[in-house]
Amino acid sequence: MIDYTPAALTEALTGLHADLRVLGPEALAGRHPGEHEHNLGAGVMAQPASTEAAAALIAWCRENRVAIVPQGGSSGLVGGGVSRAEEVILSSARLNSILAIRPDESTVEVEAGVTLEALQSALRPHGLTTGIDLGSRGSATIGGMLATNAGGILAFRNGVMRHQILGLEAVLPSGEIFSDMTRVVKVSAGPDLKQLFIGGEGAFGFVTRVVMTVERLRPHRATALLGVVDAASALSVAAHLNQLGGVTLEAAEMMWPRYVQDHAALKAFDLDWLDEGAAMLLVEVSAETQEIATLALEEALAELWEPAGLRGGILAQSSEQARRFWDLREDSGFYFGQFPNAPSFDISVPPSEIDDYVAGLLGGLRQIGSGYDAYVYGHVADGNLHIALATAGPLPTEIKHAVEHVVYAGVTARGGSFSAEHGVGLEKRDAYEEHVPAAKRLLARQIKALLDPQGLFNPGKVPF
CATH class of the missing domain: 3.30.70.2190 (Alpha-Beta Plaits)
Structure with a gap:
């Protein structure tokens, strides 16, 4: 196996496919990395403009044992898009076409790099809108939202991203194309394998196209x-x-x-x-x-x-x-001005449990030490709470563990989740190991080993 520098990777990938643009260290220098400062750590980014170009890139990476880090809008909050030297960033930036709007069947077909806001704008003249909405609509891509199973403002009524997806196309770690571009709700034809990619944070493949449901726009x-x-x-x-x-x-x-x-x-x-x-x-x-x-x-x-x-x-x-x-x-990040790198969390509990949970959270934080408090806000109707500590980060290891113990205390037992809509990424690996049942973790790893035996897709993130 060759140890590729970013410059060597850039040279090797350039010209691999007519629809593949490769950006090397010089092109990425000065570019904003998004929500995590190390998102561009690989120093080389591949931007396919077609599924076939993505497949060519992935096949090359498999043959040469080069790890791949899929990225959408780089607006993730848990480090799921962090990349390192000797890896390749696989960006959906050029997969940004809205392929079909079908008002008669309330569906839309888009490429994975389309932002939520761009899709909403394209639907508006048709009297339609998406059944999902987020504050980060201007940067969040459909593919990234799918990968983290994003929720947002309308989840209490329409469910999360998983409930909006009818079909998708993805490139597997083998370089093969998985295509299930279903446009109907009712499908009873064996296991719904597209669900592997929804919430998989890029561990099982790279999504290139999506079929989504849409709904009537209600502007008044x-x-x-x-x-x-x-x-x-x-x-x-x-x-x-x-x-x-x-x-x-x-x-x-x-x-x-x-x-x-x-x-x-x-x-x-x-x-x-x-x-x-x-x-x-x-x-x-x-x-x-x-x-x-x-x-x-x-x-x-x-x-x-x-x-x-x-x-x-x-x-x-x-x-x-x-x-x-x-x-x-x-504009929920206002507290970072006073508390840089404030540790933040994203949990869900059944709505009827919210008051008891918040009381325990705030009381538990006060017991850690003087001045420990939190900003709490979120989607109350579906039980999704966002929590940010009113203290600068990163925290000392001992304090970090104490805070996480308080934040996650009783969440699973109440029927909730330690991660509601942001994913696991790097930041919640320990919580994944502690709060996800062993049988579920084992099954996820077995599927990962089957699809990606070399472990090249988004390594080090969700601990598959």
């Missing part, structure tokens, strides 16, 4: 910020709005008190309407007209005010004000 929205005492109150509001006739609940996003107070202060956002110490719930509904949406939300909140114990509320009076509301929730 009404948005409100509400003060709530706890998640139980927030869930009662969401349940009521979800049962209203003539409107559709589009979002139920909760932010706990420290997140609200610190972010509002940073953005000069007026909180005079919010009771001191209250958490905040952002809700949004849609209807056939703006008037119907606004009136329905106003009437529902009046009806809910006392039963839900609301601690204040403000209804957006314009789309610009609604955007400011959303900015409080979606």
Whole structure:
């Protein structure tokens, strides 16, 4: 086996296929690496513009025992796209075509490098939109979202990425092309093997094309910020709005008190309407007209005010004000300014367990030491919470283990997950080993060994 330098790899791969562009160390110098500083560590990036070009690259890498790190928008938060010298980054950047929009069957066929925002923009003239949405829509690619089984704002209603995918095409570690471009929901023809790639974080192959379901666009929205005492109150509001006739609940996003107070202060956002110490719930509904949406939300909140114990509320009076509301929730990295590299987590518990979990989390952090606290926010209706420590990272090893013990305590026993929508990558390898049942881990490794016996696809990440 040859030990390839980035320059040698660049030279060897250049000209391998007409649809393959290769960027070497000079071309990558100065390029922003994305969410992780070591994403471009390999120093060489291959950008296929076709499935066949990706297959040629992968076949060459297998023959020469060169490891491959698939990358989409490089917006992952767990180090799943980190690369090292002697590896090749396999980027979906040039697989960026929207191949077909089929309004009559509510499906779309896209290449894996298309961003969520680009797809949403292309669907809008057809009166359609995706059934999944994320704050990182501008950078997150469909292939990357598929690889991590991303969830987001609409998961409480439409499920996660796994529920949006009808078919896909991928190149296996052997260089062979796996094609299952199904366009229908009902398929009962043996094991659904495409599921291996969804949530597999690039360990089983490189996805090049995808068939997704889409839904009718509902542009007429009404948005409100509400003060709530706890998640139980927030869930009662969401349940009521979800049962209203003539409107559709589009979002139920909760932010706990420290997140609200610190972010509002940073953005000069007026909180005079919010009771001191209250958490905040952002809700949004849609209807056939703006008037119907606004009136329905106003009437529902009046009806809910006392039963839900609301601690204040403000209804957006314009789309610009609604955007400011959303900015409080979606600009969630604000705390990195004060706490660089703040350790962050992404867990899910059944919604009915949220209040008990958060109380245990915050109490457990305080027991670790003075000043340990967390920003808590997330998709309350499906139980997905994002947690960021209010302290700079990286943490000393002993403290890191103590924090992880508190964050993950009881999550699995409650029927939740230590990773809700960000994946495992490098950052959660230890949690994977501790919280995933042994039989499940063994089966994943057996499948990995069958498909990728040399272990060349995204090595060192999800511990297959």
